[in-house]
Amino acid sequence: MVQKYDCTHCGHTTTITLPSSILFNLFVGISGIAVFIYGCLKNKAFFILLSSDILSTLAAVFLGFLFTLYVFGSSIVSIIAFLDKPVPEEILKKIFTAAQLAPSNCNVQPWQVYVVSGSQKDALKDKLTEALMSGNPPNPDFDWGIRYEGIHRDRQFESANVLYGSMGIERSDKESRMTALIRNWTFFDAPHVLFFTMEKYLNIMGAVDMGIYAQTLTLLMSEKGIGRCFQGALGQFPDPVKAFLNIPDGRGILFGMSFGYADEKAVVNTARTGRVPIDTSVVFSG
């Protein structure tokens, strides 16, 4: 079932799909409560007969709500506030093993990814923020210098407004925006950061494969309740990262990603961007 809700930040209407099992549980629950009331009104014997069913019905409703919480709690929106709780190594190994099955053109599997955690991550954070504060301009390995036009520019502005709106930052407040932006290079205090790299010569063909791999990886993560934020920002100052991780010269950092368990209490994690309706993006023919 598709349901609409109005995004409180951007005012856009977003559609969400309710899994049918939740609806089923709710249906069973509401029917059960109706039968319960009917039984009470009619006579006590009927009520006693039904009471065990009522319990199982209430249990079904409870499970339905738990399932709802699970589905929405592990949704795949960007997360930028994390708990100080590393993901256990065996879970990481399982996720990365499954992500190896991502498809790629001619099965070339161009992804070379670096996961940095713990004290190594903190040391890298210091190197990156040093590079950022040095005042040198970004020198990404790939062409990130795009200037969005038309509707793309509108959507870019809107997503920034949603994000900064969730932090209570006005459009005119450049200083607070900059402070929020800098959090990209401190990995939003996530317990892990990941760099997606590939051979530079692969260009657009490699980038397509990398995107598919990255989304496969993060869907697997969300299944395990792990949140993440993709970050083009982490490809902007590649030199200190490449030196720190011994990444060969022929290879480039396409983008990065901070990840870990979401801080459910953080208001910034409630920012919700809208999506255009499918008839804007999809043509069904035939």
Ligand SMILES: Cc1cc2nc3c(=O)[nH]c(=O)nc-3n(C[C@H](O)[C@H](O)[C@H](O)COP(=O)(O)O)c2cc1C
């Ligand atoms: C390739 C890519 C690069 C991104 N770079 C950044 C970034 O540098 N910093 C950031 O905060 N979000 C970044 N994002 C997150 C997007 O802004 C976000 O996915 C988009 O606004 C939609 O919001 P949602 O992920 O919450 O649905 C990036 C996303 C992608 C796919």
